[in-house]
Amino acid sequence: MNKSVVVLLHIGYWLVFTLLLAVLFGLSNAATAGDADRDFNSLYEWLKLMFGTTILPAVICFYGYYGLLFTRFLLKRKIAAFFIGAIIVAVLSAAIGALAGSLNVFMGRDFILNKDARTAISILFFLSFVAMLSGVVGLVMRGFITWYSEIKVKEELAQKNFEMELALVKSQINPHFLFNTINNIDVLINKDPELASKYLIALSDIMRFMLYETKPDRILLGKEIEYIEKFIALHKIRSNNDDYIQFDVKDISPNLMIAPMLFIPFIENAIKHVSDKKAKPAIGIVITIESDKIYFTCKNNFKLETKIAAHSGLGDGLIRKRLQLLYPDKHELAISAENNIYSVALTIDCS
Numbered sequence: 023m024n025k026s027v028v029v030l031l032h033i034g035y036w037l038v039f040t041l042l043l044a045v046l047f048g049l050s051n052a053a054t055a056g057d058a059d060r061d062f063n064s065l066y067e068w069l070k071l072m073f074g075t076t077i078l079p080a081v082i083c084f085y086g087y088y089g090l091l092f093t094r095f096l097l098k099r100k101i102a103a104f105f106i107g108a109i110i111v112a113v114l115s116a117a118i119g120a121l122a123g124s125l126n127v128f129m130g131r132d133f134i135l136n137k138d139a140r141t142a143i144s145i146l147f148f149l150s151f152v153a154m155l156s157g158v159v160g161l162v163m164r165g166f167i168t169w170y171s172e173i174k175v176k177e178e179l180a181q182k183n184f185e186m187e188l189a190l191v192k193s194q195i196n197p198h199f200l201f202n203t204i205n206n207i208d209v210l211i212n213k214d215p216e217l218a219s220k221y222l223i224a225l226s227d228i229m230r231f232m233l234y235e236t237k238p239d240r241i242l243l244g245k246e247i248e249y250i251e252k253f254i255a256l257h258k259i260r261s262n263n264d265d266y267i268q269f270d271v272k273d274i275s276p277n278l279m280i281a282p283m284l285f286i287p288f289i290e291n292a293i294k295h296v297s298d299k300k301a302k303p304a305i306g307i308v309i310t311i312e313s314d315k316i317y318f319t320c321k322n323n324f325k326l327e328t329k330i331a332a333h334s335g336l337g338d339g340l341i342r343k344r345l346q347l348l349y350p351d352k353h354e355l356a357i358s359a360e361n362n363i364y365s366v367a368l369t370i371d372c373s
Contacts, residue, residue, distance in 0.1 A: 023170050031163060039080065039156070079119035079153035086111040088160035096161070097168070109150075112157060116149030200229070202290070206259040221259060224252050232283070239348075240279035243316070247271055247309065253286060254307075257293045267293070268303035272310040278372055281348045285309070285318050287341050288366045292322035295364065314373040320366045324359070 091111065095104035203225055210218040231249050235241055254267050285307075292305045301323055310317040345353050345368075352371040359365070 023167050023174070028167060031167070035159065035163065043076065075119060075149060076152055077119075079115040079149055080156035082115040082118060083112055083153035083157035084160040086115065086160075087157035088164045091157075092161055092164045092168075108154070108157065112150040112154040113146065115153040115157075116146050119149055119153070120146060202294075203228075203256050206256065210259050221256055224256055228252050228256070236282040239281065241282045243275065243278040243280050243311070246280055246282060246284070247274065249283070250285060250289065250307075253289065257290075261299050263300055263302065263304075265302045266296070266299045266304040267307070268305065269307045270309070272308070273312070274309075275311045278311060278314070278316070280316065280370065280372060284345075284348070284370070285320075285368070288318070288320045288368070292320050292364065292366075295324050296322045297325045297362075298323050314371060316370040316372060318366075318368040318370070322364050323362055324364045325362065 087108065091104055091107050094100075095107055207218055207221050207225065210221065228249065231245070235245060235249075251269065254269055258264060258267060289305075289307060292307075296304045298304055305320070305322040308317075308319045342355065345355060349370055352373075354367075354369040356367045357365070
């Protein structure tokens, strides 16, 4: 917890404590009105009495419980030692306050030294109880501050863990795509060097995108779609059928933000496992935007014996984990494989 907030909590408590004493003074003053034998006639006299009997023991006990007992005993679960220490601190606080009064330091009167033993013990017991009440407040305040600080630490650790897991997922996406693309261009170099150069420039643009555009948590959907278009173009290198991948975008929203490289694993999986690239289309990809929701579908033909989900480029488990990290309770993923068609339907709520 911020130090300034802790200081304000302390100041606030002692202001309330002082206000309570002022209220008690008013009530006592009203109750003894007209009594010539009363011991005090002003707030100053009252505070002198309260300093030894209440204020000084309360301060000692409050910070004794707050700084000593909580950290050395209660926090370490030394319960027996804590209760013994709590009694000792309360009695010592009361004794110091009573002794200060008896020595005429604050109250200007003999308070306890010349009393009989029974009376002195009764006074000491009462002052110890009053001091202990303030000590309990100190414990509660310290416990709240510690609890709140632990929550903040846990939140920071959770955020760091989230960032590390997300970085791990990204690190597994990028190399897989790059290796496949480089292999495709390598095959094309001997067949058509000019076209290979064209695709190499496209690969350079994609690498620039992955290095600089994917660092933020969110990017414009338009940039993601541009990336997907270049990604698809590079994967058409080995195919003589330019229409084997059909990519359609409906009602794009210029200001909609999305996590980078969110759809690529599904597209790459479809490209890797499509069974008939001569079909038109062999792979159908559609992105539809409605308000703050994005609907992504990707379908490809496949052979029944092919275990697509188990051998996807990124891995089904990591894909789902990334979605859960990025869009907890704000996404729906449905994957099916029926009638030689492998289908992925993903809905993202970007609100």
